[in-house]
Amino acid sequence: MKCAICRNGHTVDGRVTIVLDKEQTILVFKDVPAQVCDNCGEEYLSAKTNKELLKLANDAIKRGISLELLKYAA
Secondary structure (H helix, E strand, C coil), X not given: CECCCCCCCEEEEEEEXXXXXXXXXXXXXXXXXXXXXXXXXXXXXXXXXXHHHHHHXXXXXXXXXXEEEEECCC
C-alpha cells in the first residue's frame, strides 16, 4: 500500500519494536509484524496485532507490571 504519511513510499513486510506506556506501565514488544514504509519508515500494524498488543498491555496493568520487555509471539 502507499504510505499515508510521506505519500511517496510503499509499505513492505517487516518487524518492529513497539513501546506502550499506559497507567504507570511501560511495555516493550520486540519483533512485532508490521507494514513499514520503504521511504520514511512509518509503521502500520494490523487491527489484529493492535488488538493483541492492547490485550497484553491491559493484562500487564492488572498484574501490576511497571516495566516489561517481551518478544511478540503471534
